[in-house]
Amino acid sequence: MKRRKFLRNSSTVAAGIMSAPLLASYTEHTTSKETNSIGVIPIAICTWDFGNATAKAWEVLKNGGSSLDAVHQGVMVEENDLKNSTVGNGGRPDRDGNVTLDACIMDKDGNCGAVLAMQNIANPISVARKVMEETPHVMLAGKGAEQFAYEQGFKKTDLLTEESKEAWIKWKETSQYKPIINIENHDTIGMLAIDEKGDISGACTTSGMAYKMAGRVGDSPIIGSGLFVDNEVGGATATGVGEEVVRTVGSFLIVELMRQGKSPQEACEEGVKRIIAKNKDKQDFQIGFIAINKKGETGGYCIHPGFTYRTYTKDGHINNPSDSYLKS
Numbered sequence: 304m305k306r307r308k309f310l311r312n313s314s315t316v317a318a319g320i321m322s323a324p325l326l327a328s329y330t331e332h333t334t335s336k337e338t339n340s341i342g343v344i345p346i347a348i349c350t351w352d353f354g355n356a357t358a359k360a361w362e363v364l365k366n367g368g369s370s371l372d373a374v375h376q377g378v379m380v381e382e383n384d385l386k387n388s389t390v391g392n393g394g395r396p397d398r399d400g401n402v403t404l405d406a407c408i409m410d411k412d413g414n415c416g417a418v419l420a421m422q423n424i425a426n427p428i429s430v431a432r433k434v435m436e437e438t439p440h441v442m443l444a445g446k447g448a449e450q451f452a453y454e455q456g457f458k459k460t461d462l463l464t465e466e467s468k469e470a471w472i473k474w475k476e477t478s479q480y481k482p483i484i485n486i487e488n489h490d491t492i493g494m495l496a497i498d499e500k501g502d503i504s505g506a507c508t509t510s511g512m513a514y515k516m517a518g519r520v521g522d523s524p525i526i527g528s529g530l531f532v533d534n535e536v537g538g539a540t541a542t543g544v545g546e547e548v549v550r551t552v553g554s555f556l557i558v559e560l561m562r563q564g565k566s567p568q569e570a571c572e573e574g575v576k577r578i579i580a581k582n583k584d585k586q587d588f589q590i591g592f593i594a595i596n597k598k599g600e601t602g603g604y605c606i607h608p609g610f611t612y613r614t615y616t617k618d619g620h621i622n623n624p625s626d627s628y629l630k631s
């Protein structure tokens with residue numbers, strides 16, 4: 304998209320006159336190269352086309368809120384969306400029919416909290432934040448996480464929607480575990496934000512791979528894998544087959560590459576290439592990384608075409624098509 308058109312769209316957003324439904328259908332694209340090199344803060348960026356989530360984060364940022372509140376409230380929009388079958392309430396279950404949620408959050412001071420394979424609680428990101436703020440620990444898993452959530456006042460919620468249940472029953476006819484690339488064009492939400500003070504935070508939340516083994520945990524709640532923030536450098540977050548991200552500690556790697564001087568775009572590309580290097584004979588899976596540096600420059604890269612990421616700044620609310628390692 305030409306810069307002039309980009310600015311015209313942006314001004315509509317900057318004037319604050321876009322309603323939520325409009326945001327959801329806002330699909331104007333620009334190339335990632337155009338936006339990546341424009342460093343601007345405050346900024347919110349997230350994996351996939353979760354426009355309602357970035358809109359919520361932007362509302363927090365533009366009112367002077369912290370990046371921590373922005374990412375927390377932003378990703379919660381998706382956790383609460385019952386139509387989203389990959390995050391929070393309404394997420395696809397494991398192979399036994401249980402919805403188990405993973406989430407983590409990290410702030411400007413390197414504080415972090417995570418919950419792993421937690422059932423019956425609709426907002427794992429809020430529990431992860433409580434783990435960070437109210438306990439001496441970083442991760443709580445399974446029953447312990449659930450028990451902690453109740454102690455903190457969270458309500459027990461049945462997370463398996465009728466639609467998810469029907470899909471699971473149908474899946475049981477074959478019981479084949481085969482993650483689908485770019486499932487429904489949206490997936491785990493990882494979000495990074497920089498507030499007006501220049502402080503960076505991140506959050507990541509997911510129901511994990513559909514029909515996974517009971518107890519399976521991916522990269523999303525693992526600090527350094529699904530998410531990493533260093534307020535001196537930047538942040539990164541991931542979506543896709545978590546096992547592959549964990550093997551290269553993907554998000555930490557990307558932040559370290561930025562520390563060594565790479566741009567967010569270059570760092571994401573290197574992150575994907577490290578995964579490709581470990582999978583010479585197998586490329587039938589998707590990974591998408593996004594990153595941001597201290598200046599507010601952004602980057603995104605993936606294995607297969609189809610991954611996009613949202614950015615929201617004073618200059619616009621954009622769904623950026625990510626460049627990919629494989630071209631078709």
Ligand code: SD4
Nearest residue numbers: 491511512521542543545
């Ligand atoms: C996981 N990374 O559990 C998550 C799921 C995901 O695209 O992002 N799928 O491995």
